[in-house]
Amino acid sequence: MNPVLRADVRYRLGSSKALTLHTLFLVIIALLTFLSLPPDLARLDELRQGGLVLASLIVSAVLTMYFTSACAAGEIGIDGEKSVWDLAASSFPAGTIALGKVLSAASFAALQWLLAGPFVAVVAGIRGESLMAILRAALVGIAAATAFGATGTFYSIMFESDFARSFAHWTTLLAVIVGGNALPSPWHALSPVRSLAIAVREGVRPTVWLVVGVYLLTAGICVGLVRRRVERIRIEARTT
Amino acid sequence: MGWAGWIPLRAWLPVRVDLQASLPVDGEVVVDVPVQGYDAPLSFRQPVRLLPGAPQRVAVEAFIPDTRGVLTVRLVASGREVARRDVPLSTARAVESVVLALTHEPAGLEFLSGLTRKIRAAYITEEDLPAQWQGYTGVRLLVIRDFNERAISPAQRRGFEQWVAQGGRLLVTGGAPLVTLQAPWLLRMLPADPGGLINVQRSDDLSGVPGPISVTALRLRRGAAGGPMGARWRWGSGSVLLWAFDPFAPALRSWSGRAAMWTAALDAPVRPWVAPAEMGDALPASRPLAGSVQVWLLVLSGAYILAVRRALRRAGRVRGGWLAVPMVATIFALAMYGFALQARRAGTSVVQVSITEVIPGTGLARVRTFAALISPYGGTFHLRAAEDAWMQPAEPRPLTFDAPFAISGNAATSGLRVDATQVVPAPLDGYATISDAGLRVVIDNRGGPNIADARIVRGGQIYRLPPIGAMLSLSLDPTRWEPFARQPHPPDDVSDRFMEEVVARLQRQPPAPGAIAWLVGRVGGGHAVGGPALQIDAHRLVVVPLRGALEGGP
Numbered sequence: 020m021n022p023v024l025r026a027d028v029r030y031r032l033g034s035s036k037a038l039t040l041h042t043l044f045l046v047i048i049a050l051l052t053f054l055s056l057p058p059d060l061a062r063l064d065e066l067r068q069g070g071l072v073l074a075s076l077i078v079s080a081v082l083t084m085y086f087t088s089a090c091a092a093g094e095i096g097i098d099g100e101k102s103v104w105d106l107a108a109s110s111f112p113a114g115t116i117a118l119g120k121v122l123s124a125a126s127f128a129a130l131q132w133l134l135a136g137p138f139v140a141v142v143a144g145i146r147g148e149s150l151m152a153i154l155r156a157a158l159v160g161i162a163a164a165t166a167f168g169a170t171g172t173f174y175s176i177m178f179e180s181d182f183a184r185s186f187a188h189w190t191t192l193l194a195v196i197v198g199g200n201a202l203p204s205p206w207h208a209l210s211p212v213r214s215l216a217i218a219v220r221e222g223v224r225p226t227v228w229l230v231v232g233v234y235l236l237t238a239g240i241c242v243g244l245v246r247r248r249v250e251r252i253r254i255e256a257r258t259t
Numbered sequence: 260m261g262w263a264g265w266i267p268l269r270a271w272l273p274v275r276v277d278l279q280a281s282l283p284v285d286g287e288v289v290v291d292v293p294v295q296g297y298d299a300p301l302s303f304r305q306p307v308r309l310l311p312g313a314p315q316r317v318a319v320e321a322f323i324p325d326t327r328g329v330l331t332v333r334l335v336a337s338g339r340e341v342a343r344r345d346v347p348l349s350t351a352r353a354v355e356s357v358v359l360a361l362t363h364e365p366a367g368l369e370f371l372s373g374l375t376r377k378i379r380a381a382y383i384t385e386e387d388l389p390a391q392w393q394g395y396t397g398v399r400l401l402v403i404r405d406f407n408e409r410a411i412s413p414a415q416r417r418g419f420e421q422w423v424a425q426g427g428r429l430l431v432t433g434g435a436p437l438v439t440l441q442a443p444w445l446l447r448m449l450p451a452d453p454g455g456l457i458n459v460q461r462s463d464d465l466s467g468v469p470g471p472i473s474v475t476a477l478r479l480r481r482g483a484a485g486g487p488m489g490a491r492w493r494w495g496s497g498s499v500l501l502w503a504f505d506p507f508a509p510a511l512r513s514w515s516g517r518a519a520m521w522t523a524a525l526d527a528p529v530r531p532w533v534a535p536a537e538m539g540d541a542l543p544a545s546r547p548l549a550g551s552v553q554v555w556l557l558v559l560s561g562a563y564i565l566a567v568r569r570a571l572r573r574a575g576r577v578r579g580g581w582l583a584v585p586m587v588a589t590i591f592a593l594a595m596y597g598f599a600l601q602a603r604r605a606g607t608s609v610v611q612v613s614i615t616e617v618i619p620g621t622g623l624a625r626v627r628t629f630a631a632l633i634s635p636y637g638g639t640f641h642l643r644a645a646e647d648a649w650m651q652p653a654e655p656r657p658l659t660f661d662a663p664f665a666i667s668g669n670a671a672t673s674g675l676r677v678d679a680t681q682v683v684p685a686p687l688d689g690y691a692t693i694s695d696a697g698l699r700v701v702i703d704n705r706g707g708p709n710i711a712d713a714r715i716v717r718g719g720q721i722y723r724l725p726p727i728g729a730m731l732s733l734s735l736d737p738t739r740w741e742p743f744a745r746q747p748h749p750p751d752d753v754s755d756r757f758m759e760e761v762v763a764r765l766q767r768q769p770p771a772p773g774a775i776a777w778l779v780g781r782v783g784g785g786h787a788v789g790g791p792a793l794q795i796d797a798h799r800l801v802v803v804p805l806r807g808a809l810e811g812g813p
Contacts, residue, residue, distance in 0.1 A: 032574040032581060042564065043573060049560045056548055056556070133584070137563055137591040141556065144599025145606075 023106060023119025024126065030099040031127050037097050044082055045134055052138045056145065072152060073219050075142040077212055080160035083131040084211065085192065087164040091124045091171030092188045103176040103245060107252045117172075117245035121238050123166020125161065131158045155218040159231060163211035166234035167192065168205055169241035176248045209233065233253070260330070260346060261358045261746045264383035266323050267397025269648065270356075271320045271663065273389070274303070276332055277520035282701040284309040286336030290319045292329030293348070299657035300331070307334070320394065320663050324655035326353040354379050356399035361385065363405045367507040372520055378525065386411035391664065393649040400428045400525050404507055408442035416444065423448065424495030424618055425625040431474035434505030441654060449488035449501050450483035464488035465504065467604070468514050474503040493773070495531035495618040496625065496698060532627060533764055534614035534804050536678055539629035539653055541749065542610055543758050544674040552602045559598060563591040572632050574606035607634050608794040612757045615782070617685050617803040618708065619773075625686030634670035641667040648681035691775040691805035700805055702731040702778060712758070716765045719743055754781060754798040761800060776805035
């Protein structure tokens with residue numbers, strides 16, 4: 020097993036900061052679930068049946084994307100977890116570090132989707148929706164969060180300044196989620212919110228597979244970029 | 260479409276579709292009616308099987324809530340649209356009601372367009388008569404001049420009789436066609452026995468008509484009112500009028516007094532329904548999620564967060580401890596999903612109230628059922644009533660009718676209310692006599708279910724009766740009458756709420772002719788039926804006009 024992944028998963032599961040983060044995430048999702056329960060809420064025209072399940076899934080997806088990328092970019096520091104900069108100074112091969120960091124982003128995203136599952140299941144159950152809708156949403160949500168996590172990992176080693184890193188991180192989030200949604204059809208499906216809605220409402224259509232493929236390809240490209248950057252850092256360290 | 264193209268809004272009417280195919284088609288005809296404010300239509304479906312080259316006419320029963328937009332008729336086979344025809348609707352064709360005239364001479368009612376009310380005439384043949392009485396809902400008056408009994412089916416005859424009994428207006432015209440009328444069941448409904456033809460030079464009832472005119476001699480029956488030129492009586496809750504003359508004869512078509520004569524026929528008094536459609540507003544439209552459900556969900560959520568924190572903490576310390584995290588999440592996901600399904604089931608229910616109104620002397624009752632599908636969390640639904648109970652939603656919305664008694668669609672989160680009407684056999688009748696000692700009532704309920712919480716309503720007062728079994732004969736104690744007053748807030752119990760509505764309405768409306776008092780009671784008691792998908796609260800009230808014991812006529 021990738022040693023970077025193993026260490027990151029341990030800290031992201033059980034460290035006190037990770038516990039606080041997971042608890043905060045669950046409390047937000049639980050609050051949203053309770054707010055969606057009163058029958059009168061569904062009487063608003065814009066919240067037609069099924070709309071609340073989708074809304075709940077979108078909120079889970081956006082929170083997961085943010086937490087995954089923020090942890091990867093170092094915006095949220097997990098105690099005990101080593102950054103890419105620290106690992107660059109270690110004896111691990113650059114590829115192992117890059118792959119391990121991106122895989123730990125993917126496992127973090129999967130963990131958050133797993134944790135949100137019971138609350139989304141409540142909303143789905145009370146609205147008479149199938150649990151399969153949650154699994155379809157998870158496919159898109161985890162892939163998108165992995166891509167954001169991989170991008171965050173790249174930014175963490177790309178920008179030394181905290182401000183520049185946070186700026187790039189937030190710009191990417193807004194550009195993909197909000198900007199992607201504003202693109203004309205069929206490009207708007209690149210927005211994770213839009214593709215998640217398609218997956219929930221219409222099933223896993225070819226468009227959804229294509230978008231998931233684009234997200235995974237992005238993660239793969241980030242693995243390559245991080246690896247090259249780690250190698251360059253090591254070369255620069257040797258020459259100075 | 261409709262009656263000669265006239266469309267009484269929101270009344271059941273026939274949409275006739277002529278089909279011919281070059282290949283065999285096993286599919287369905289779908290009539291899509293536009294609904295204002297919605298993109299999706301109101302659809303009426305009817306299965307059809309076409310043979311190559313054989314033309315076929317299909318009549319789809321539909322109602323049109325609004326004449327703006329385009330009505331679409333589609334032939335669908337194996338989910339594929341085979342043919343389609345768009346029919347633009349026009350507000351000019353929307354009418355209040357129609358006068359159906361069964362006559363070989365399709366002329367003579369043109370003056371109706373001069374009335375202030377938008378009532379129009381449609382000349383029909385026997386095959387156009389509806390097979391269910393609800394098919395007459397947009398009909399103000401049915402005029403029979405030329406009638407061939409052999410041209411109608413038993414279902415059409417039953418529908419005809421039930422429609423008149425439940426409150427329809429029937430006019431049978433005189434002259435030569437009446438003399439040759441061969442239908443004994445129709446003759447039985449007439450207020451006079453028709454004799455032979457006689458020539459009348461001048462009649463006070465028809466002053467100004469150039470004579471002589473050929474009229475049918477009439478012998479009034481017991482309980483009927485009228486004279487030599489016409490007779491009338493009540494038939495159940497409806498009205499039957501018999502004219503000795505033929506209003507379609509040339510001499511009467513141009514008669515100046517014809518409008519007044521027809522207006523009187525159009526306004527012949529019939530007994531209105533005690534339970535009008537507006538009464539359904541008393542049904543609940545939503546049901547709040549029980550507090551206990553919310554508390555349990557809160558407890559489950561708290562337990563989950565604590566359990567997952569414990570599992571996460573352990574995952575970081577113990578080898579293989581991470582396995583506890585998906586295990587806890589999966590167990591809680593299944594438990595909370597199951598709990599949510601139960602909460603959904605508890606929140607989804609049907610509340611229905613049937614008001615059975617006995618039609619005295621006919622052995623029949625007209626029943627209006629108000630049903631509210633309370634579905635705060637949405638979902639699809641299928642609602643099927645008895646085949647003779649035709650349903651309509653209280654507010655037009657996109658639904659699919661597989662028949663007038665079978666609706667399906669997406670449940671509105673704001674609730675869906677439907678009203679169903681039917682005529683049923685009712686082995687229940689009641690009589691009342693007034694003497695110096697007070698009121699005496701006799702309730703004959705042999706063969707019917709027990710009536711609970713029974714009360715006599717008369718002149719703004721109520722008198723509570725003991726439970727009624729097969730028979731009740733009672734002299735009412737004059738000191739036990741109570742004044743009726745509505746409660747400041749509607750009662751919580753649905754059955755009590757409707758009981759109050761019914762009594763308030765009986766108090767408001769003028770006393771029914773021939774009825775001395777009313778009996779109102781509960782049948783069967785409110786009961787909850789737990790189904791696999793939802794809960795049904797059903798309530799039944801019965802209303803009986805108590806006639807004078809010696810009253811004659813039907």
